[in-house]
Amino acid sequence: MKFLLSKEQWYALRDDRTNRIIKKNLGDDYSVGVIIDPKISESYALQCMTILTCNNLARWCRKIIIDMPDCNQTISSVFDGNLKNHIQKNMSEIDPHGNFTFQKIDEGKCSLLLCIGDPKRDLTKPFFWIDSSGWLAGYGYCTNSSIEQRSEKNPIGPAFASCLASAFLFSQAINTQDIPKFSNYYSLFDYKQNSNHTVLQNPNIPNTIDIGKICQVGCGAVGSSFDYLLALTSYSGDIQLIDFDVVKYENCSSSFAFTVYDAQENKVETCSKFLQKGNFSVNTHCKSYNDFTNEPNFEHYNPDLILCFANEDDIWTRIQNIIPCIVLHAATTESWAVTFGRHTPIKEWCIVCAFYHLIDAKFVGQCSTGVIEDSNKNTIVGNLPFLAPCAATFVLAEIIRLNMNIIKKSNYVHFSLKNPFSISESHRKKMNDCMCTTQPSNIFKQLHNNTKFFNI
Template sequence: MVARTHRCISIDVPPAALIARSLVPADDLPAASHATALAINPVLDLATLSEAASPPQSLSIGLGQHVPTGLDLYLGWAGGCGAVATKPMTDDHWDTSSVFGAAASAVLGASALFRLAHGQPVRDARLNPIELSADLTAGTRDHPGPVEIGSVLTVGAGAVASGAAYWARELGITGEPWDFVDGDIVELHNTNRCLTMTAAHAGWADGSPSGKPVSKAEATAWVVDGCSHEEWYEQWLIEHQERHDLVLCLANERGVRPFVTQRGEPLLLHATTSPQWTAELHRHLPSRDDCPACRLPDTRTAKPMCASGPVSLGQPDSPDAALPFLSAAAGLLLVAALAELPRGVLQAEPRNHWQLDLTFAERLFRSHRWQPSGQCPHTQPRSIRRMIQREDPRRWDHLDTATDGTSGG
């Protein structure tokens, strides 16, 4: 994430074996971090600290246990809980088996570093995406195993889908390959906010436009060995009527939210970012919640690009910037929800909307309850949903059980 937003970076990584998955092939951790940063930005001003002292006025961030004192920021993690702090953390704040905690601290750290670089305040913070909890209420519950949710259709393969795929890859996925549907082609600026994409995907492998760009679907699907479909959803749908176990609606253009709502699925999950620096998780159970199209209406006006926002919130002349930690955080919240789906916690929650505020506001994490609308024109009546689900039964259909008092039927 740092290589996606900052143009001059020094890295100091110990000689250690590579145990996480790297975006580019590498033999060990130093080689992987170096090669990954340059794959993201081939013209990055990249140094290792053994080559040169860090320039004056640079910011520094320490990851894990064996880091010097006097740095600007420290990242630590325990189980599913990630933390960022402005003082060194004690030894219990790192854990080599952690998955979600390490990911959460990376998101917090990238946001904090960006804010410091632009003169914005930060504070110590903790986040557990598995528990959907933060700061004092955040415990250490983690989800170490793979994501086991059956077949997945991902509508949209932009920044949030790319973030979700990136984290899902670290956990592993069981079952059939996920399908990614998106008609868009990768452009160089997408590498600023899409965690799976490198300059090569945009046709800029050597720092100049010398190659052929690939589709966003391909540039996202590859990390999880998924199937990419370079088509818009409404075109793709004509030849692909079979159902998936779970549908993730991660596109916000071309009126796709009403289309996906009309599928008659028992559950829709998705995640979004906002220009107010929030990453958000949404649950839609047709019998209990509102639908994606009612919650996030397509206003048909120009919308800010996903995972971007003003550099300094509240300052009217602040320019917009790509903020990769927003899409990374949205993807992380979504993958945590997917990982936890078999435990049934998210489905039982009365709340259906969670917001992570990466401005480090006093309340880092907020949750809301949206009521279903009696006038929703998108949700299929229960009788139609039953027919759709009986015709081609799927793993999560049992969630669509409550009597439907909202949409006729």
């Protein structure tokens, strides 16, 4: 298939969401040189970080030079065998007008340098680095990683590290700042950070997990990135994908999944392609969540988890109206942050409590009879390339924890990707006058007692 847009037409559309936030156009001026650890052929984490970082950088940086050895990818059957070929093809589909080359890097010719893992050589120019293993993501400036690689297939640390790389380089590209040398590490197992990664928690996880029956509401930037991350695993599960929308060129800036050749395709179908090549059983529903709940066999889906990645109109009240099982939500903000929330029925706040401040509506009646008199209208909001992938990573981390029978006390996480990054977690309580306070707990038990995570 041929891509017909001129360079100017394409970048005007592609960079629209990004430029709405940074209030300027990055243009062709910035180039990133990416130097990859030669041990990539034997490391799942290095392969994951490289695939995801190149993918995300290509969504905002128009000139990228990559220095990596030839090797076969051992991540997933979803991707082509040769890693370099896969990345090259993927980047050219993400940005057909991009200038992406694979060669030895002339440091003087790159605006910014990124090392993935240990570059195994001395660099003369300041550089940013990322590294990861299991739940850990490390990053730093002009220092070196001390993470030991493990053979385990955990995508969380690598995905998070790739978001940190893209966010850091992006903020330097729009406003270059003098930064002192540093190293820092996060564990997404418990959201802790430290300059010494050996004090952080990094438990092993199973290589294969049946993530259960999932209803994914929304296949936009966060939802599609989530499905792309699932393709990096050997997990299985049964997934209902619900979204009425089609992919537009503007969507190519902020998701791991969409390329220009997905334009005009239903978002649910693009997402389904990644999952079906793996071990997932997928049904697509190209319709609104409301229409989905009116399907004749809706009650038979009875999911273990609902993932809410949509924010249109009255989605939160519609979900709470059906007396849901555990709901996870993730969203991005215009202030460079992502938010993640968990909503366990009866015990915790609900998804309406979480978005109460955004709902311009009055609830009438109780339980499942609540209707909305008025709701806020959708407007196009800005988004930054690395936010939705980061939000998706937080959701997958929670799903892995749930499958390890671990439920953390905190049910809300806020992470700012504005340099210097900052993370906070808390336990949010029910709102006093929310609809969830009047929904009877015995109905939740009746409906969900047999679902996978209800009694954790």
